[in-house]
Amino acid sequence: MFDSPSPNADLLRSILEPLLEDFQYWFQRSRLLLETEALPFLGTEQRDSLLKRIVVAQQEVSTAQMLFRATGGQVGIELSVMKPWHDLVAECWQVAVRRRMQEAAAQASDEKDCNGL
Template sequence: MAVMFFPEPSNVPEQPLVQTILEPLLDNFQYWFNEATVLLTAPESNCLDVDNRRTLIERIRVAEKEVATVRVLLAATDGQAGIEPLMVRDWHHLVAQYWQVARQVRQTNYSIQPGDDST
């Protein structure tokens, strides 16, 4: 995991600015990772390939741990730590992948109506 530290106090953004940007961003990622875990462990997601679902769940768990670590480092350094942009990009890609999977689950589950004998 890549976390940036600001070694020179003169280079450190004001703590409120860092908190204003990073904390809501981390909250947002945490929210979507939780939503993904709920969906991927729900019976509705049984329409997905088991291995792909398992891999996605594992990637989400790793990302959740990374978010938690960044929160701890941010708190421990009084806001003098930041997130490597590539890490944010990877988390964003993971959330976007979840959105695609969620759409697939919805489409599959809504296309099968109660009493539908085509399955």
């Protein structure tokens, strides 16, 4: 007997697949930021710790994506597994916001110095 995909599998696929892709996008973007940009407000240990956690999370998400695809979208992921990824993305966003604030302050300072000449 042939099993037809359930409507729940379609719903799961429509939600989970893009969510996993989003995690990968934000982890890759954050990893690039940490590996290439100067972030004076972030100590070396903090930076290294965050980078290591991102690398591990990327591997976990990749594994989840492979399993999801291998089963044809028939399996989900426990929220308890995804919550640390969500928390890590939020932490990465905070670093990016802080970097933008620092750049804006530096730019404002530069403009003030140029106007004062």
